[in-house]
Amino acid sequence: MPMNDNAEFRPKIVAFCCNWCSYAGADLAGSSRLTYPADVKIIKVPCSCRVNPMFILRAFEKGADGVIMCGCHPGDCHYSTGNYYARRRMTLLFSMLDYIGVEHGRTRVEWVSAAEGVKFSATMNEFVEKIKSLGKNVRLGDLRCRS
Amino acid sequence: MQRIGVFVCHCGSNIAATVDVKKVTETALMEPGVVHAEDYQYMCSEAGQAKIAAAIAEKNLTGIVVCSCSPRMHETTFRTCAERAGINPYMVEIANIREHCSWIHKDVEEATKKAVILMRAAVAKVNLNTPLKPGESRVTKRALVIGGGIAGIQTALDIADAGYEVDIVEKTPSIGGRMSQLDKTFPTLDCSACILTPKMVEAAAHDKINIYTYSEVEQVSGFVGDFTVDIRKKARSVDMNKCTGCGLCQEKCPSKKTPSEFNRGLNTRTAIYTPFAQAIPNVPVIDREACIKFKTGKCGLCSKVCAAGAIDYEQKDEIITRKYGAIVVATGFDVIKLDKYDEYAYSQSRDVITSLELERIMNAAGPTKGHLQRLSDGREPKNIVFVQCVGSRCADERGKSYCSKICCMYTAKHAMLIRDKYPDVNVTVFYIDVRTPGKNFDEFYRRAVEEYGVNYIKGQVGKVCPEPDGSLTVYASDLLDNKQLRMSADMVVLAAAIEPSASVRQIATMLTASIDTNNFLTEAHPKLRPVESPTAGVFLSGVCQGPKDIPETVAQAGAAAVKAIGLLAKDKLMTNPCTAKADELMCNGCSQCANVCPYGAISYETRLVMGPGVRENRRVAVVNNALCQGCGACTVTCPSGAMDLQGFSNRQIIAEVDAICR
Structure with missing residues (x-):
């Protein structure tokens, strides 16, 4: 099984980051030179509530091995309530994904403020390790998309 | 099809040292829609921007991707550049290959690969960008200042002097804040009240300033230029108009x-x-x-x-609703609770006090009429020990990780004042480091040591034990002599850490202003926009943003005022054009989007909907662009997929996902 050969496995990870908190947190991690693996690619969204479950399904379909969504801490949403909507949607989506075989570890929600560069980098390091331990995602992938 | 230009910035060596910029540029030319790609040392420089403008003109570009630093840094720069060169500013996207790539990866091959992917995602997005036009919104020419300490007073005075109406909301019965509790101020030993009260009087007498004391901000809605705020004026039980203040x-x-x-x-x-x-x-x-x-x-x-008949037991809380264009937060600080630091015996002995308590004891209007005495027995202390960094610069969970900044200086002040008034009192200060950066600060500290004979010992106090005879035994380490000390003291003064006022979290939530792990309000940029919150129209004044002394607070208060004035001086503001938009053909008027909209921006209208095979009057969602702030909650809630967010559309985000997973 190639899955055990984790040293070679470089996962594809999509991170949805809220413009007001975690995107700035990622910037702070960058300017503080706090490293995390290059496997993580960030997509900026105006708020975590902009993340449509469809985007996450799409990522898995296109071959992502893990998807993480970062938003403002509960109570700190720039739009007052957006992260609450996101939290509920993701809870439902993740349990559905788990049910169909995309393990819980492949999806994650984390609250990271603009001041938490350290937390951002630590979270990404942890998440990449977790995905590496889970190996390549085989569920949901659209075979037509495989190269 | 778009005609896209990709511009890759070296950022000196910030990007170029870890990302092969030539390779990113070459790869860009193979991306769909890209007709031009070039790299340059500093894209944000005038020469770099000229290159972008020239390419737009020569190659007739319709979209721009700049691979550079974070959009939070230079998105506006490049958008403005594009606009000047004749294309819509919202046709510009940034691939963040510095903060999110070159600065965090060491391996050139790996970083280059990632930079290419980030570039691809941005190109994929720009391919779907559409020109957007910002709307206009009005500005209410009145500012709200939350907090009536020196920071709030100074900000209010500066705004009012520029000719704008200002309201100050202060939760205690009087303005003045922490500064009114201080006896003297460093490094000049000015009397604190003497320099503060004239400002308080000036604020109260100013015809443009309206002060609500014993009041709190209850609710905030709206946005930059047009905030609506509910202020709860708590029942004073005294009629302000009748009371003569006779006492x-x-x-x-x-x-x-x-x-x-x-x-x-x-x-x-x-x-x-x-x-x-x-x-x-x-x-x-x-x-x-x-x-x-x-x-x-x-x-x-x-x-x-009461001869004036001012007492009113029936008085009720009053809610005042007002509109403001700008809000300045000046909520200040408090001293931390010391229950987690029981080794200093603060709860066990009345002679262990905080520095702020010492201020009150030293003050002529204070509880001891300014006479230095032990609170337990009223005796004059002969040996006083000051303990620095109680809860500041603390590595563990008990205290604060930051330096409270003011303690070294006020302790030197206290030590000098005590030695000056009571020359036979021995003063010992235990410190980790003495930090005195500031004009005339180090000179001040040196005077304490050299002229006033204050005994500074580098080391931490481990324990303070109250003895049966009423004295205090201090156990400490002397790090320079490498020995343990045990000394007897009559009074121990703790330089307790400062923290943002407890109310700041609630206020930040109401303002949707972001806050850091220590509850200090976050600034829009730590270096370039230090007095603005990331939330437009909200400004920061004083310690709510981070520890600072009085001169710094006053300077920041003025800076916050200038930023607020800059906003109030405008007649119209450009609104964010990245707003939601409903596709009439797909919308069936189910009302779910309006339910999740935090701004009430969505209403429903019956309109004649025409499309292939459709021609009917139908109830459809209509977004008010002036109210929509572009969060996107409605877009995900919409069951038919009719609602989309301009600038972050479903297709755009999916294109980015696809590019990353390719």
Whole structure:
């Protein structure tokens, strides 16, 4: 099984980051030179509530091995309530994904403020390790998309 | 099809050292829609921007991707550049290959690969960008300042002097804040009240300033230029218009046992009280928890003695709703609770005090009339030990990780004042480091050591033990002599860490202003926009943003005022054009989007909908662009997929996902 050969496995990870908190947190991690693996690619969204479950399904379909969504801490949403909507949607989506075989570890929600560069980098390091331990995602992938 | 230009910035060596910029540029040319790609040392420079403008003109570009630093840094720069060169500013996207790539990866091959992917995602997005036009919104020419300490007073005065109306909301019965509790100020040893009270009077007398004391901000809605704020004016139980401030009610009040907040609980006050003699307004409040009339229904003495008939037991809280264009937060600080630091015996001995309590003891209007004495027995102390960094620069969970910044200086001040007035008192200061950066600060500290003979020992105090004879034994380490010390003291003064006021979290939530792990409000940019919150129209003044002393606070207060004035001076503001938009053909008017919209921006209209095979009057969602702030909650909620967010459309985000997973 190639899955055990984790040293070679470089996962594809999509991170949805809220413009007001975690995107700035990622910037702070960058300017503080706090490293995390290059496997993580960030997509900026105006708020975590902009993340449509469809985007996450799409990522898995296109071959992502893990998807993480970062938003403002509960109570700190720039739009007052957006992260609450996101939290509920993701809870439902993740349990559905788990049910169909995309393990819980492949999806994650984390609250990271603009001041938490350290937390951002630590979270990404942890998440990449977790995905590496889970190996390549085989569920949901659209075979037509495989190269 | 778009005609896209990709511009890759070296950022000196910031990007170029870890990302092969030539390779990113070459790869870009193979991306769909890309007709031009070039790299340059500093894209944000005038020469770099000229290259972008030239390429737009020469190659007739319709979209731009700049691979550079974070969009939070230069998105506006490049958008403005594109606009000047004749294309819509919203046709510009940034691939963040510095903060999110070159600065965090060391391996050139790996970083280059990632940079290429980030570039691809941005190109994929720009391919789907559409020109957007910002709307306009009006500006209410009135500012709100939350907090009436020196920061709030200074900000209000500066805004008011520029000709704009300002309201100050202060939660305590008087403005003045922490500074009014101080005795002297460093490094000049000015009397704190003497320099503060004239400003308080000036603010109260200013025809453009309106002060709400004993009031709190209850609710905030709206956005930059057009905030609506509910202010709860708590029942003072005294009619502000009738009261003459004679003070007779306070003299006669039989309920005298409430610890005085102003004097940090070192003495008591009456139930009807003004916090201090120079309070503004000089109108007392009745503390209803302590008042006998409110507790038992009997008494009413204050009402009987009040010649002006100002006492009003029936008074109720009042909600004032007002519109503001700008809001300045100046909520200040408090001293941390010391219950987690029991080794210093703060709860066990009345002679272990905080520095703020010492300020009250040293103050002529304080509980001891300015006489330095032990609170336990009233004796004059002979040996005083100061402990620095109590809860500051703390590695563990108990305290704060940051330096409180003011303690080294106020301790030097206290030590000097004590040695000056009581030359036979021995003063010892235990410190980790003495930090005195500031104009005339180090000179001040050196005077304490050299002229006033204050004994500074580098080392931490491990324990303070109250002894049966009333003295205190201090166990400490002397790091320079590498030995353990045990000394007897009559008084121990703790430089307790400062933290943002407890109310700041609630206020930040109402303002949707972001806050850091220590509850300090976050600035829009730590270096370039230090007095603005990331939330437009919200400005930061004083310690709510980070520890600072009085001169720094006053300087920042002025800076916050200038930013607020800059906003209030405008007649119209450009609104964010990245707003939601409903596709009439797909919308069936189910109302789910309106339910999740935090701004009430969505309404429904019956419109004639025409499309392939459709021609009917239908109820459809309509987004008010002036109200929509572009969060996107509605876009995900919409069951038919009719709602989309301009600038972050479903297709755009999916294109980015696809590019990353390719």
